[in-house]
Amino acid sequence: MENKQTPLGYVSFSVFAWIVGLLIFFPIFWMVLTSFKSELEAISIPPSFISFDWTLENYVEVQERSNYFKFAMNSVILAVGSTLVGLVFAVTCAWAMAFNPTKRTKDALLWMLSTKMMPPVGVLVPIYLLFRDWGLLDTRFGLIMVLFLMNLPIMVWMLYTYFKEIPTDILEAARMDGATLPKEIIFVLLPMAVPGIASTMLLNIILAWNEAFWTLNLTTSDAAPLTAFIASYSSPEGLFWAKLSAASTLAVAPILVIGWFSQKQLVRGLTFGAVK
Amino acid sequence: MGAIRLEKVKKTFGTLDVIPGVDLDINDGEFVVFVGPSGCGKSTLLRLIAGLEDVTDGKILINGTDVANEAPAKRGLSMVFQSYALYPHMTVYNNIAFGLKMAGESKDVIDEKVQSAAKILNLTDYLERRPGALSGGQRQRVAIGRAIVRNPAAFLFDEPLSNLDAALRVNMRLEITGLHQELKTTMIYVTHDQVEAMTMADKIVVLQAGRVEQVGKPMDLYSNPANKFVAGFIGSPKMNFLGGDIAAKHDCHEIGVRPEHLAVSTDGGEIAATVKIAEHLGAETYLHVEADGLGPMTVRATGEVDLGENDRIFLTPEQDRIHRFDQHGLTLSGA
Ligand SMILES: Nc1ncnc2c1ncn2[C@@H]1O[C@H](COP(=O)(O)OP(=O)(O)OP(=O)(O)O)[C@@H](O)[C@H]1O
Numbered sequence: 350m351e352n353k354q355t356p357l358g359y360v361s362f363s364v365f366a367w368i369v370g371l372l373i374f375f376p377i378f379w380m381v382l383t384s385f386k387s388e389l390e391a392i393s394i395p396p397s398f399i400s401f402d403w404t405l406e407n408y409v410e411v412q413e414r415s416n417y418f419k420f421a422m423n424s425v426i427l428a429v430g431s432t433l434v435g436l437v438f439a440v441t442c443a444w445a446m447a448f449n450p451t452k453r454t455k456d457a458l459l460w461m462l463s464t465k466m467m468p469p470v471g472v473l474v475p476i477y478l479l480f481r482d483w484g485l486l487d488t489r490f491g492l493i494m495v496l497f498l499m500n501l502p503i504m505v506w507m508l509y510t511y512f513k514e515i516p517t518d519i520l521e522a523a524r525m526d527g528a529t530l531p532k533e534i535i536f537v538l539l540p541m542a543v544p545g546i547a548s549t550m551l552l553n554i555i556l557a558w559n560e561a562f563w564t565l566n567l568t569t570s571d572a573a574p575l576t577a578f579i580a581s582y583s584s585p586e587g588l589f590w591a592k593l594s595a596a597s598t599l600a601v602a603p604i605l606v607i608g609w610f611s612q613k614q615l616v617r618g619l620t621f622g623a624v625k
Numbered sequence: 626m627g628a629i630r631l632e633k634v635k636k637t638f639g640t641l642d643v644i645p646g647v648d649l650d651i652n653d654g655e656f657v658v659f660v661g662p663s664g665c666g667k668s669t670l671l672r673l674i675a676g677l678e679d680v681t682d683g684k685i686l687i688n689g690t691d692v693a694n695e696a697p698a699k700r701g702l703s704m705v706f707q708s709y710a711l712y713p714h715m716t717v718y719n720n721i722a723f724g725l726k727m728a729g730e731s732k733d734v735i736d737e738k739v740q741s742a743a744k745i746l747n748l749t750d751y752l753e754r755r756p757g758a759l760s761g762g763q764r765q766r767v768a769i770g771r772a773i774v775r776n777p778a779a780f781l782f783d784e785p786l787s788n789l790d791a792a793l794r795v796n797m798r799l800e801i802t803g804l805h806q807e808l809k810t811t812m813i814y815v816t817h818d819q820v821e822a823m824t825m826a827d828k829i830v831v832l833q834a835g836r837v838e839q840v841g842k843p844m845d846l847y848s849n850p851a852n853k854f855v856a857g858f859i860g861s862p863k864m865n866f867l868g869g870d871i872a873a874k875h876d877c878h879e880i881g882v883r884p885e886h887l888a889v890s891t892d893g894g895e896i897a898a899t900v901k902i903a904e905h906l907g908a909e910t911y912l913h914v915e916a917d918g919l920g921p922m923t924v925r926a927t928g929e930v931d932l933g934e935n936d937r938i939f940l941t942p943e944q945d946r947i948h949r950f951d952q953h954g955l956t957l958s959g960a
């Protein structure tokens with residue numbers, strides 16, 4: 350595909366991209382800025398931009414009032430746990446779909462993806478009742494299950510597109526070489542699909558980390574991750590913008606860092622198979 | 626030991642009848658070549674023997690035991706794929722060793738076998754490389770190395786040379802023939818190149834649309850093709866088929882004459898023709914001619930022949946080399 354662009358077109362396109370980028374980035378930037386202000390400055394009108402008294406007191410107070418690390422630990426456990434459980438199911442599922450397709454494989458994939466279009470609130474009540482009856486409310490195990498099921502269609506879909514690119518011959522060669530199915534997957538398929546698996550895992554960790562609907566509705570304290578940590582600053586004691594900002598900054602920081610370092614991997618993963 | 630016997634082997638893909646029913650005997654130590662046009666089911670038949678496809682019906686006997694429902698690994702066969710199918714993330718050493726590791730061999734045994742295979746195949750200097758850093762011919766050798774270390778009952782090759790350039794192909798052809806002479810293991814080799822079939826095979830199996838058209842030694846197929854299809858498929862350039870008066874004179878529907886069985890003369894002969902294109906190869910000359918009333922024909926003359934476009938010539942078939950066919954394309958016996 351030839352892509353001819355005039356210098357003018359190129360410049361205006363760049364400017365446009367920058368504006369969009371800044372618009373998207375601005376709220377995060379503003380949040381970080383606010384987290385370093387005092388409560389008074391945080392709500393002052395007109396808002397001060399750089400020239401205010403930088404302070405860390407919000408962070409100190411946030412850590413004192415609630416245990417950030419407990420929430421962060423839950424976030425890590427939920428995100429990593431649901432991703433690992435998901436991987437076991439998604440790899441086997443994608444293997445079957447990519448290498449032993451039937452006439453209805455494409456339909457099954459689309460159907461799996463279509464479940465993502467349903468608003469989660471539609472199944473909130475049944476799931477809440479199940480959780481209550483099975484004693485899963487506010488447990489990490491229960492939440493891992495929900496997050497894993499929620500992201501499974503995306504994992505299967507991503508791994509499927511990756512596996513499709515791997516020549517079946519190589520797996521058949523392993524079969525001829527006497528590899529059993531688990532060995533074929535572990536020693537031959539997975540090592541060849543490392544980039545795909547890495548980006549699938551990354552995306553799912555990010556999605557699970559950011560997930561707020563189920564984590565807020567199904568936890569109270571024991572299993573509550575950082576989303577609940579943020580939420581706890583918005584309601585009970587009125588609005589404290591600066592502390593809320595500090596809490597939010599703490600919550601998004603780890604995932605931002607991971608995302609930043611792995612963006613190449615992610616972009617490749619998300620567009621894999623789309624361009625050849 | 627590797628005698629293979631197919632009994633009424635059938636394969637359908639959905640409603641598509643790819644192999645309607647094949648019976649075949651392959652003796653221990655034989656080099657058997659499956660040939661046939663593209664899409665005739667050669668690969669499918671080979672994959673059925675390998676166990677990579679399930680048979681729809683029929684028996685596959687290896688040394689007398691029916692393995693039709695066994696997993697590929699249980700059949701004790703090795704396969705070399707057209708695409709080489711090397712493990713890209715493993716070194717050459719590990720590629721060759723993989724099957725042995727799966728079989729649970731000890732480190733020492735593995736090392737000994739890999740080293741000796743590498744020596745036979747001239748791969749000793751490349752053992753630590755990845756397949757990506759090898760040439761096509763070297764990759765092919767790794768694929769063969771992976772096959773031989775397992776000491777299989779039989780080797781299966783699916784068009785192993787078709788990704789190589791012409792010169793390398795001739796070399797590898799000789800190497801595989803040499804390997805067969807050395808190992809004396811049964812080999813089944815799929816190709817659509819009839820030169821490979823003629824030069825390598827002890828026995829050729831000609832397939833068309835999933836059916837065995839004829840089985841025989843290369844020269845048998847060349848001299849006594851069972852039908853028009855085999856006659857046209859074996860031999861290069863292709864046999865000339867002539868109908869009309871000249872066929873009637875031989876009391877049949879159609880006759881076949883190989884290009885090398887036509888005598889060329891400028892003075893007189895049975896068939897008058899005009900040269901259209903002359904291909905001079907040095908050792909021989911291919912004349913593509915338009916025969917009066919019979920249409921295009923090909924003639925293969927030995928040595929250099931001083932003929933060119935629009936020259937008038939006369940062709941005379943060698944009488945005892947004429948093949949006669951009935952209206953169904955079956956060979957009629959007696960000349
Ligand atoms: N998995 C499959 N599903 C459906 N049809 C198939 C499948 N594999 C092969 N076929 C069909 O079976 C027929 C035989 O295929 P096969 O690959 O055995 O041919 P081949 O003789 O090896 O041809 P080539 O010389 O091109 O490799 C073809 O018509 C092909 O379309």
Ligand SMILES: [Mg+2]
Nearest residue numbers: 667668669783
């Ligand atoms: Mg084939």
